[in-house]
Amino acid sequence: MHTPASMVMGIVFAPLGLVLVFTAAITPQWREGQAHLGMAGPGSLLRSGTKSHGTRSGSVEALILLRSDGLWESCLQVERSDLRQCWPVAGPYQRDPRVRLAQGLVLTSLFLCGTGIVLACIGVRCWADLPLRGVAASGGLLVVTAGLLSLTALGVYTHNLKRLGMDPSQRIHNPRYPHLNLHPAGSLYFGWLGSCLQVLGGTALLFSFKRPRCPTCPSRHELSVSPCHSCPEMTNKPDMDVYEVSC
Secondary structure (H helix, E strand, O other), rough: OOOOOOHHHHHHHHHHHHHHHHHHOOOOOEEEEEEEEEEEEOOOHHOOOOOOOOOOOOOOOOEEEEEEEEEOOOEEEEEOOOOOEEEEEHHHHHOOOOHHHHHHHHHHHHHHHHHHHHHHHHHHHOOOOOOHHHHHHHHHHHHHHHHHHHHHHHHHHHHOOOOOOOOOOOOOOOOOOOOOOOEHHHHHHHHHHHHHHHHHHHHHHHHOOOOOOOOOOOOOOOOOOOOOHHHHHOOOOOOHHHOOOOO
């Protein structure tokens, strides 16, 4: 059986997009930031059990705290050390409606994309002679919808990246809250790439709705609907693959 190129493209791109979006969803690098905590006294890093590269026991060095946030996990790490701690998102960041919206959209996207891939595999039916074009195209529609949902979640998060979880009553002027220079992180780029692959793969599967026409078949008013291989021109070509054409 000759599988159409659009189906092959869709059945390859859709799972790749699903894997990338899932990777972005579970990793805590949607945004990153750093803050200067203060000065480390002589030998303080060594006494704390951390590894400081190029720092002598008598030197004084500013401590830099690295913060990263994801949809379900946040992490803190002291720069140039092994001190790192992660925890489930909590506080104002967890309660932020834009974060919750992104969580819901990503979860829905993953479910729809997985369902669409299953339908596409059933529709393509590489083990059979004829594909189920309607089933494959329905799977493509779900994959496209999943890609658009994840793109929406990424757009909402990126647009509000520096304001997510920020309490207006506690501005950065308070010295108790160090200023974080927040910027997009790696998980966002994985999500953007995966979402685009989902849209491309789903669009390719949507072409399954269109059935190729047999140009040598008689017109409809001359002959009732019948398989193309019943046409005299087609029967004279035994080596022709009739899978790709349908009157």
